[in-house]
Each structure stands twice: as structure tokens, then as C-alpha cells.
């Protein structure tokens with residue numbers, strides 16, 4: 051059984067975004083940027099997919115950046131360094147296709163910045179000029195800035211309230227980057243509406259855009275079909291055919307609708323858990 | 330068989346088995362059939378004629394010595410009945426419950442010509458359950474085989490479904506060091522994630538599998554081959570590999586509305602329920618949705634299991650829609666019977682054409698009636714030569730103007746599965762046919778040292794045929810390793 055010890059845990063954006071470094075040497079030896087793992091905390095837990103925010107084969111570790119949005123992500127946050135996660139399955143999904151295309155723009159919203167760190171490093175190492183654009187509501191909500199700086203030629207920031215970088219939403223910062231420097235490839239990771247907005251923007255510039263789709267998953271191996279998405283009018287399984295797809299071909303309404311399939315149950319489970327734990 | 334029983338007239342009817350009341354059981358996940366008591370088992374076993382030509386044994390894909398074990402039961406020697414079965418079949422508690430006996434052992438039983446066939450499956454289950462009760466910690470560790478020489482090889486088994494665990498078990502008995510790689514966090518393949526608790530309690534699957542670990546087989550869960558390791562890598566570390574990854578990729582129909590919320594594959598529905606225990610949500614974290622009215626598309630075991638699970642999850646009505654007729658229903662006869670008793674409605678000879686919806690959620694299923702035509706001989710020939718479909722079955726054709734609709738807020742698609750490409754995509758040089766691995770009857774593939782069997786070779790079949798394949802492959806692997814050593 052792949053039980054993984056939490057070697058390091060940090061609150062990187064109060065109150066609810068945590069960084070975890072796990073001991074998982076087999077996964078670390080094999081994983082590539084853009085892939086994810088599915089974890090299950092304990093015997094009664096749900097399987098949830100999480101992107102790899104870093105991969106360190108020589109130390110045998112993988113890192114995750116997780117935002118507490120419901121029961122499982124919040125319960126994960128109650129675990130301490132030295133404690134174990136019962137199941138870690140991966141690496142899953144296809145690695146991001148990395149090649150030297152010239153100028154790459156990475157657009158990250160929310161936890162989406164996490165997978166962009168290893169992806170950015172790989173694009174940079176392949177000889178690309180990498181620009182990262184991070185968006186958040188305000189300065190305090192930005193994460194992973196330093197790490198992204200270390201793999202980017204430039205990091206541009208946008209905040210809704212103007213407390214850091216450009217005042218506005220992420221597509222504003224993206225637009226000025228595309229206007230000024232252009233791009234050969236854009237990679238966007240974040241909440242579905244953010245990725246959709248990015249794709250609409252890049253379409254007007256005619257820049258190819260790759261997105262990483264976060265459909266609801268169970269097994270992550272192509273067995274359940276729960277993660278199905280529509281790309282170019284065809285049904286694809288995000289876990290097996292993705293998670294990366296050409297963003298201009300994605301049926302976003304469908305993805306967003308399917309993400310909400312279990313909303314009522316998720317709420318019930320979270321509320322019950324909070325009550326039990328006195329939150 | 331004792332001479333005593335020969336010439337005696339057997340009772341025409343089989344001893345009935347106690348079952349949970351349909352009205353009660355449709356609301357719980359406990360096992361439907363309660364199994365024979367020792368007295369009932371002895372009585373039923375006494376019906377066996379002990380036929381010298383053993384037609385029942387030829388009906389069993391793994392050749393369980395049926396007359397012998399049945400005779401042992403009728404003598405009250407349950408321990409030796411168990412040992413006799415177990416020598417041929419590693420999972421008697423499972424097979425006794427889920428084999429399609431009517432088309433296998435029982436289908437060939439001499440008694441069946443005039444009377445009820447002997448209840449071989451129930452007797453097999455009785456012996457296995459009896460043994461399990463004797464020893465709390467699960468089934469006995471089988472003795473190593475003294476009749477084979479060699480051993481000492483290292484073998485990787487990919488997938489812990491019936492084919493994989495049987496192969497691992499046989500190899501371990503022959504003295505090889507086996508490591509099983511399983512993608513999920515539980516072992517058993519379809520036995521765990523697919524077949525529901527009320528038909529096959531998971532603790533029985535677990536107990537049968539525990540034996541593997543007792544025999545020194547190493548088990549790696551959460552290990553997706555093709556991702557965590559490639560087949561090529563395994564071949565560097567092991568002398569041989571067996572691939573038993575099943576046919577787990579759910580198929581959809583490609584009709585309008587299949588993307589609506591509330592439409593899901595049987596695999597997802599059953600995996601959430603069985604593997605993730607969503608029927609005990611929120612005690613277990615994984616949710617499941619069952620609407621008031623559920624439609625299930627398909628007519629096999631998977632469709633029956635989905636329909637009956639939906640009832641137990643609280644659906645008010647469950648309708649099963651199948652494009653052929655009653656006779657063609659591929660599910661086990663007992664399951665169809667149980668489903669009917671529990672109140673599942675059947676719309677036979679009906680083909681779904683569209684799933685309708687409102688606000689993004691399914692609300693109904695449009696269908697058209699079908700008539701069954703005689704098979705087109707040419708068509709049957711083509712299908713059978715492709716090796717993946719049964720020849721000679723009647724072909725359904727739509728009847729014009731016969732459209733109708735049923736209300737459904739959950740639609741479960743159980744029209745079959747195809748080969749999962751995760752492993753095969755990463756295996757260079759492995760010859761495939763329509764995604765399935767090409768293998769000879771002994772399981773040899775186009776790659777030296779790589780063997781395969783079960784659903785990944787044949788397409789969706791049965792537990793016992795997957796076990797048979799695992800067993801034959803184990804023998805071939807044993808010979809292969811021996812030939813390389815000499």
C-alpha cells in the first residue's frame with residue numbers, strides 16, 4: 051500500500067491554502083509536470099485528485115498545494131507533519147507536452163498556480179521565454195509568487211482591488227502581455243470560469259491555449275467515466291485523455307455544470323464534519 | 330460416488346434456499362440468499378446421480394470435480410468437500426455465488442433433463458462458507474504443490490481481478506515469488522468494485538484474497554501500470570508478467586443528452602457504491618445520487634446490479650430498458666428473477682434514442698420499440714470471425730412510429746465496456762485486436778515473457794472464465810520460466 055508520510059506542511063495563504071510535501075519516492079521517480087495524484091486520507095475517505103506542485107525524485111518527495119473548499123480538503127488540513135495519508139495513487143493523467151515553442155505565457159488562478167510551477171520550470175528548461183501571470187482578488191490571496199519568479203523571466207500580477215500589480219482581472223494582465231510581447235503558447239490552470247475567460251481572450255489574439263481540466267473524478271484510471279468532458283464535440287475522459295486539452299475546443303458550460311453534480315451532498319458532508327469537529 | 334445412491338430415484342425438485350424477503354431486502358444491502366444449512370446441503374447433495382461420464386464437470390470452465398465434492402457433502406464430510414473444490418478453484422465462495430451455473434455446470438447436469446438440475450453452485454457456496462466459519466481468519470492456506478518441480482521465478486501480476494489473483498495463487502503454489510500490482514486501493518477487481526454487497530459480500534472477497542498474502546505474495550495497491558511503472562520496466566525486474574487488467578472502460582451510447590447531470594455509467598454508479606461505500610454516505614465521504622425514478626439501460630449482470638442497487642439507495646421506481654427480449658437477457662437467470670421480485674420494471678425490446686433534460690439535469694428517456702429478426706447469416710459470420718461478439722443472435726430492428734418516453738431523473742448506462750488502454754498504450758510491441766490483448770489459449774502474447782488473460786483478452790466474460798485463463802497462464806508461465814533456466 052502506498053502510504054505517504056507528510057514531511058512538511060505550511061499554511062501558505064491564510065486561512066485556507068496549505069502546502070504539503072509528501073514522502074512518495076515511487077511517484078516522485080516517475081511523475082512529470084502536469085500530472086496529478088489521487089489521495090484518500092483514511093478508510094472512509096473520498097478519493098480526490100490533486101495536481102503535483104513539485105516533484106523531487108532525488109529526495110523521493112512530491113508537493114501539493116491544496117485549498118480547503120470542502121470536507122476532504124479541510125480534513126487534510128487537520129493532519130500534521132509526521133502523519134500519514136492512507137492512499138496516494140499516481141502519477142495520473144498525461145504529462146503536459148513540453149517543447150521549445152518560443153514564448154510561453156502561464157496563467158494561474160487560485161490553486162491553479164500550483165501545477166504551473168513544475169510546468170514553468172520544464173518550459174524554461176526547454177529554452178522558452180516564460181512569463182507568468184497570476185490573478186487574485188487582492189494581494190494577500192496571491193500564492194507561490196517567489197517560486198514562480200524562480201522559473202519565469204517575468205511575473206505579472208493582477209488584483210481585483212489593485213493592491214498588487216495591475217488593478218483588474220487576470221485577463222487584463224494577459225491582454226497587455228499579449229499586446230506588448232505576444233506569445234506562442236498560453237497555458238491556463240485554475241477554476242473553469244477563469245480558464246474559459248483566458249481562452250476567450252487568447253482566441254482574439256489567435257494564440258494556442260492549453261488548459262488543465264478539473265472534472266470530478268473517482269478512480270482516475272478511465273474506469274468510471276465520471277470525469278467525462280466534451281472537447282471538439284467528442285466525449286473524452288479528463289483523467290485518461292487529459293487533463294490537458296486545447297482550451298478553444300472545450301465545452302465549458304458542460305464542465306461547469308458537471309462540477310456541480312454533487313453540490314448538495316458535498317455541502318451536507320462538510321456541514322456534518324464541521325459540526326463534529328466544532329468548527 | 331457410492332453405489333448406494335445409484336438406481337435410487339432422485340427428488341425432482343431441488344431443496345429451496347432461504348432468501349431475504351423481497352420487500353425487506355430491496356431496502357438493505359445484506360445478502361439476498363442466505364445459503365443452505367448443513368441439513369439442507371446434505372439433502373440436496375443426495376440428489377446427485379454420480380454420473381460416470383461427469384457431464385457437469387465438462388460444463389465447468391475450471392473442471393471442479395463436482396461428483397466428488399457433492400458426494401463428500403452428502404456424507405457430511407464438509408472439510409474434504411471444501412478441499413476437493415479448492416484444488417481446482419481458488420474462489421469457491423465467490424463462484425458458488427456468481428457463476429452463471431445455468432449455462433455451465435448445472436446446464437450440463439443430467440438431472441436437469443427431466444427434473445431440476447442439481448444446485449451445484451449453492452452446494453459449492455455452502456462448502457466454502459462452512460470452511461470460512463470454521464476458521465475465523467479466512468480460508469485455509471493451500472498446500473504447496475508437490476507434483477511440480479521448478480519454481481523460484483519472479484513474476485509480476487498486473488490487476489487483482491479473478492484472473493490476476495488466480496494466476497498469482499497458482500504461481501505461488503508452484504514456488505514462484507509473485508508481486509501483484511493493483512491500480513485501486515482495494516483488491517478483487519470487479520468482485521470488489523462491481524458486484525454489489527447484496528450478491529457478494531466484500532468480506533468474503535477479502536477473506537478469499539487474504540490467502541494470497543499468507544502465501545507470501547507481495548501486493549502493491551495504488552500501482553497503475555502504464556503510469557507508475559511501464560510493462561517494460563516490470564520485464565527488467567521480473568522473469569515474466571501476467572496482465573489481467575479487465576475490460577473496465579465504460580461505453581456510452583452516443584445519444585443526445587448523455588452528458589446531462591444525472592446520467593452516469595454503471596461503472597461509476599457501482600464503484601461509488603461498492604468501492605467507495607457511498608451507500609453509507611455521509612459516514613463514508615463519497616456521495617452518490619439516486620433520483621426518484623431511475624432508468625437503467627442494458628440487460629446484463631451489470632444492468633441488474635445497477636437496477637437493484639438503485640432500489641436499495643431509495644429510488645421509488647427503477648425501469649430497465651433492454652433492446653432485445655426476455656430470452657436474450659444476458660444476465661444470470663437468478664438475478665433477473667431477483668430483480669423482478671424486488672420490483673424492477675422491465676421495458677424489453679426497447680432502444681433508448683434520447684435522454685431529455687431540464688436545467689441541465691436528466692428528466693426522462695425516449696425509446697423506440699424493437700422487433701427481433703432472424704440473424705443475417707453473413708452478419709453473424711462477420712461478427713463471430715471478429716471474435717468479440719456472439720454469433721447467431723437475433724438482430725433487433727426498430728419499429729417505426731413506436732416511440733415512447735419514461736420519466737427518469739437518473740439514467741444509468743450499462744451497455745458494456747471496452748478495453749482500458751492505460752497499460753497497453755505504454756507497452757510497445759504488444760499486439761492488440763480492437764484494443765484487447767492478443768493471446769493464445771495459454772495466455773502467451775506477442776511479447777516474450779508477457780502473458781495475459783481474462784476480460785482484457787476476451788472482452789467482458791465471466792468470473793470463472795477469467796479464473797480459468799489465469800490458471801492456464803500460470804502453467805504456461807511456470808513452463809516458460811523453467812525453459813529459460815535450463
Ligand SMILES: Cc1cc2nc3c(=O)[nH]c(=O)nc-3n(C[C@H](O)[C@H](O)[C@H](O)COP(=O)(O)OP(=O)(O)OC[C@H]3O[C@@H](n4cnc5c(N)ncnc54)[C@H](O)[C@@H]3O)c2cc1C
Nearest residue numbers: 098100101116117120121122123161264265266267309316
Ligand atoms: C486534475 C485535478 C487536479 C486538481 N488539483 C488541485 C490542486 O492542486 N489543489 C487543489 O486545492 N485542488 C485541486 N483540484 C480540486 C480538488 O480535487 C477538489 O477541490 C477536491 O476534490 C474537493 O474535495 P472536498 O471534499 O474538500 O470538497 P467538496 O465539498 O467535496 O467539493 C468542492 C468542489 O470540488 C470539486 N470536487 C469535489 N469532489 C471532487 C473529485 N472527486 N474530483 C474532482 N473535483 C472534485 C467539485 O467541483 C466540488 O463542487 C484538482 C482537481 C482535478 C480534477
Ligand SMILES: Cc1cc2nc3c(=O)[nH]c(=O)nc-3n(C[C@H](O)[C@H](O)[C@H](O)COP(=O)(O)OP(=O)(O)OC[C@H]3O[C@@H](n4cnc5c(N)ncnc54)[C@H](O)[C@@H]3O)c2cc1C
Nearest residue numbers: 488490491492512518519554575630783784790791792795
Ligand atoms: C457489475 C458486474 C457484475 C458482474 N456479474 C458477474 C456475475 O454475476 N457472474 C460472472 O461470472 N461474471 C460477472 N461479471 C463479469 C466478471 O466480473 C468479469 O468477467 C471478471 O471480473 C473479469 O476478471 P478479470 O480478472 O479479467 O478483470 P477485472 O475483474 O476487471 O479486474 C481487473 C483489475 O485490474 C486492475 N487494473 C486495470 N488496469 C490496471 C493497470 N494499468 N495497472 C494495475 N491494475 C490495473 C483493475 O483495477 C481491476 O482491479 C460482472 C461484471 C460486472 C462489471
Ligand code: SF4
Nearest residue numbers: 389393424428433434
Ligand atoms: S466453479 Fe462455477 S461453473 Fe464450476 S462448478 Fe463451481 S459454480 Fe459451477
Ligand code: SF4
Nearest residue numbers: 377378380385438439
Ligand atoms: S451431472 Fe448432475 S447428477 Fe450427474 S454427477 Fe454431475 S451433478 Fe451429479
Ligand code: FES
Nearest residue numbers: 270272274275289
Ligand atoms: S475518473 Fe473515472 S474515468 Fe476518469
